[in-house]
Amino acid sequence: MTFMPALRRIPGIALLLGSLAFAAVAIAQNDDFAEAGKLFRSGQQAQALERVDNFLKANPKDARGRFLKGLILTEQGKQADAIKIFTGLTEDYPELPEPYNNLAVLYASQGQYDKARAALEMSIRTHPSYATAHENLGDIYAKMASQAYDKALQLDKSNTAAQTKLEMIKELFSSGARGTGKPAAGKSTSTIVAAAKPAPLAPPPAAAPASPPPVATATPAAPATPPAVKPVEPAKSAAAPADSDVLKVVNHWAKVWSDNDVAGYLACYAPDFQTPGGEPRADWEAARKARIAKPKKIDVRVESPKVKFTDSNRVAVTFRQSYRSSNLKVASTKTLILVKAGDRWLIQQERVGS
Numbered sequence: 001m002t003f004m005p006a007l008r009r010i011p012g013i014a015l016l017l018g019s020l021a022f023a024a025v026a027i028a029q030n031d032d033f034a035e036a037g038k039l040f041r042s043g044q045q046a047q048a049l050e051r052v053d054n055f056l057k058a059n060p061k062d063a064r065g066r067f068l069k070g071l072i073l074t075e076q077g078k079q080a081d082a083i084k085i086f087t088g089l090t091e092d093y094p095e096l097p098e099p100y101n102n103l104a105v106l107y108a109s110q111g112q113y114d115k116a117r118a119a120l121e122m123s124i125r126t127h128p129s130y131a132t133a134h135e136n137l138g139d140i141y142a143k144m145a146s147q148a149y150d151k152a153l154q155l156d157k158s159n160t161a162a163q164t165k166l167e168m169i170k171e172l173f174s175s176g177a178r179g180t181g182k183p184a185a186g187k188s189t190s191t192i193v194a195a196a197k198p199a200p201l202a203p204p205p206a207a208a209p210a211s212p213p214p215v216a217t218a219t220p221a222a223p224a225t226p227p228a229v230k231p232v233e234p235a236k237s238a239a240a241p242a243d244s245d246v247l248k249v250v251n252h253w254a255k256v257w258s259d260n261d262v263a264g265y266l267a268c269y270a271p272d273f274q275t276p277g278g279e280p281r282a283d284w285e286a287a288r289k290a291r292i293a294k295p296k297k298i299d300v301r302v303e304s305p306k307v308k309f310t311d312s313n314r315v316a317v318t319f320r321q322s323y324r325s326s327n328l329k330v331a332s333t334k335t336l337i338l339v340k341a342g343d344r345w346l347i348q349q350e351r352v353g354s
Contacts, residue, residue, distance in 0.1 A: 032051045032054040033055045033062075033064065035051045036051035036055060036065075036068060037068065040071065040072055045075050048072050049069065049073070052072065056069065063089060063092075063093050063096070066085055066088065066089055067085075067086075067099065069085055070082050070085035070099070071102075074106065079110065083106050083107075086100075086106070087099075087103060090119075093328060094287075094291050094294075095126055095328070095330075097130045100119045100120065100122045100123035101119070101120065101123045101130070101133050103119045104119035104123070104133075105136070107119060108140060108143075116136075117137065117140050120137040121137065121277070124137065124277055125276055125277060125279060125284075128277060128351075129351075129352050145165070146166060149162045246315050246317060246345055247307065247317070249338065250319070250336060250338075252264075253265070253336075253347065254301060255300075257292060258299055259298075260292055265292055266285055268346065270339055270341060270346035270347060273346075273347060274350075295325040295326065295328075296325075297325060298324070299322075299325070300323050301322040302319045302320075303322060304320050305317055305318070305319035313340040314339050314340070314348075315338050316335055316336070317335065317338065318334070319334060319335075320332075320333055320334075321333070332352055334351065334352055337349035337350075
């Protein structure tokens with residue numbers, strides 16, 4: 001078999017700035033980091049590696065510098081070293097989806113499709129709306145399917161159904177293109193094709209932080225939306241307390257998260273909470289425990305919340321979530337769907353970006 005899915009990785013610092021959605025703040029970048037980015041873009045990988053190493057000597061935990069180093073090592077064909085870099089990022093910043101995605105690309109290039117699939121599933125679990133990881137996962141499944149059909153044909157050459165399915169998969173990827181991207185000339189079909197589309201930059205925040213923010217998730221900040229037409233509601237005097245009760249729950253959820261209170265955080269979720277991707281509740285809770293307990297300091301803030309009741313027992317709260325820890329700052333739009341359970345409001349669903 002020569003078929004190889006064209007997984008998307010992040011090929012350059014320009015795309016790094018887009019796909020990782022750095023906050024667009026007016027700050028002076030470190031000279032070594034900025035120069036490393038320029039050298040990387042121009043294809044001078046050895047010089048770029050030297051400059052980014054200088055940057056990391058002074059900033060050994062900086063996620064941007066480590067991510068860029070992983071990209072450089074990948075371009076140099078040093079896959080084992082690149083895997084080590086991206087694996088370290090997933091351990092230190094488990095909330096970021098991009099390192100998992102690039103780790104999957106490297107595993108796939110080595111034919112380790114089970115590891116690639118697991119890394120992509122972690123990327124999606126971290127960020128359910130990360131489209132690149134979803135598409136890459138589809139390609140991994142297609143590759144694994146092609147191997148299974150090929151094996152079926154080896155065992156039974158008269159199996160026309162398997163032959164037809166195999167040909168369909170081959171035809172799907174026969175052009176070697178992903179979107180507008182095409183494989184570089186001279187590269188075999190086992191080479192990973194970098195054809196990712198950059199995500200737009202997030203708009204600048206209202207107040208710029210004093211220090212450069214590290215990488216954020218790949219979700220671009222959602223544009224402001226006009227106020228929705230409200231359904232018929234009870235009289236204002238009766239609705240106001242309900243709004244207040246719901247917002248108290250949302251603010252309590254943010255507070256226990258900020259306090260690293262894992263038990264209090266998990267208690268905010270309904271028994272029928274819809275976990276991302278439908279993963280088992282126990283697996284989701286284990287992942288959340290690790291991510292909440294690990295940072296020494298967390299600050300989660302709920303800004304500009306909008307409350308919309310579906311009925312008296314179900315409500316949607318959309319707000320701007322600001323997350324800050326000692327090494328990470330992320331801002332995103334989030335919607336929590338809460339349901340009434342006795343006299344309590346509990347979170348039944350959680351969506352990022354809408």
